[in-house]
Amino acid sequence: MKIKLLTSVLLGLSLVACKNDKQTATSETQTDSVKIVAPKFENKGQELVYTMVQKVGDLSQLYDKKDVVYTYTYQTPDGKTDITTEKYIFDGQLSYGAYKKHERTLPDLSGLIEQGYDGNEFWLKNDGKSLTDEKLLKMVAFNRPTNFYWFTMMQKLLDPGINYEYLNEKTIDSVNYDVVKITFESTDGKPKDIYQLYLNKETHLVDQFLFTVADFGKIDPLLMKLEYETIDGLMIPTKRKYKASNWDAKVTDEPWIQVNWTDIKFNNGLKKSDFKK
Incomplete structure (x- = not known):
């Protein structure tokens, strides 16, 4: 895939995931008057995703942070x-996003670009x-939900409406992996x-991970390849790079597109009014 196509998907890295998956069912056992809630999983793939989310911090832990402010840097191989x-x-x-530098997004406009979603x-x-x-x-309607989803992706992989399929084990560069396929239920008939x-x-x-x-x-x-950083008890994939591949995770010879999240700060006291036009 040509770099032009990759970079035309704006700052948001090009993914509108369906933001859905299947809720983990639970069963309860009683031991010495202490209730123990044990997850029940549809299959091995869902169990592996659940284990991963417990490692990085689940959705309730993330939402306990209330809000986040950070710097998003997106660089294409041509240096823009x-x-x-x-x-x-x-x-x-x-x-909300304030583009103080926008050599790839609306480059014909000069000055500050702001885009937002206020809930409506x-x-x-x-x-x-x-x-x-x-x-x-x-x-904007693509970019705002997409950027939000990328930041919360790991936690939201346990949302309702996701299908999990365990594929296989695979070794890449001497690292052993479990490979899990994720698909999203469609409510509008669109792919x-x-x-x-x-x-x-x-x-x-x-x-x-591979994504379409x-x-x-x-x-x-x-x-997409990831590197993590622990911030306020959450493991955040702050360093990212991606390029075209195939379903065996063999990439092309094209250069990587680089994406970094820096200066991440939670609990900033943001108000809904801060997101109004």
């Missing part, structure tokens, strides 16, 4: 860069002036993305 201040309130999935409306501003172009607002997670047998983390970009008609996978 976007630098964004991202802000989210987890409850309601409110999202997607909006876009350039140097404080609202932009109402329908095509541009559709980009949904496919993930293929490579779960490190030793650390239980997702070291890398159904919203852009991209059914050939991209491979």
Whole structure:
């Protein structure tokens, strides 16, 4: 896949995942008057994903942080860069991005670009002036949920509406992995993305994963590689790189697209009014 196609998917890395999966059922046993809740899993794939989420920090732990502010840096192989201040309130999935550098996103515009979702409306501003172009607002409607989803992805892999399939074991560069396929139930009849997670047998983390970009008609996978950082008790995949691949996780000779999250701060006291146009 050409770099132009990859980078046209804006800052958001190109994924509109269905943000759905199957809730883990539970059973309860009584021991010395202490109730023990034991998960029941549909299959090995779901169990492996559950174990991973307990390692990085689950959704309740993330949402206990209330909100997050961080710097998002996206660089393509030609050296062009976007630098964004991202802000989210987890409850309601409110999202804001201030592009202080936008060599890939709307490069024809000068000055500060702001885009947001306030829980009801997607909006876009350039140097404080609202932009109402329908095509541009559709980009915002893609980008805001996508960036939010990337940040919360590991936790949301246990949402309702996900199908898990254990594929096999695989060794890559002397590291042993369990490979789990993730598909998302469609409620609108449109094709949904496919993930293929490579779960490190030793650390239980997702070291890398394959993904498609159904919203852009991209059914050939991209491979994303991750490096983690522990912040306020959560393991966050702050360093990322991706490029075209195949379903055996063999990448092309193309250079990597680099994405970094830095200066991550939780519990900033953000208010819903901060996300209004």
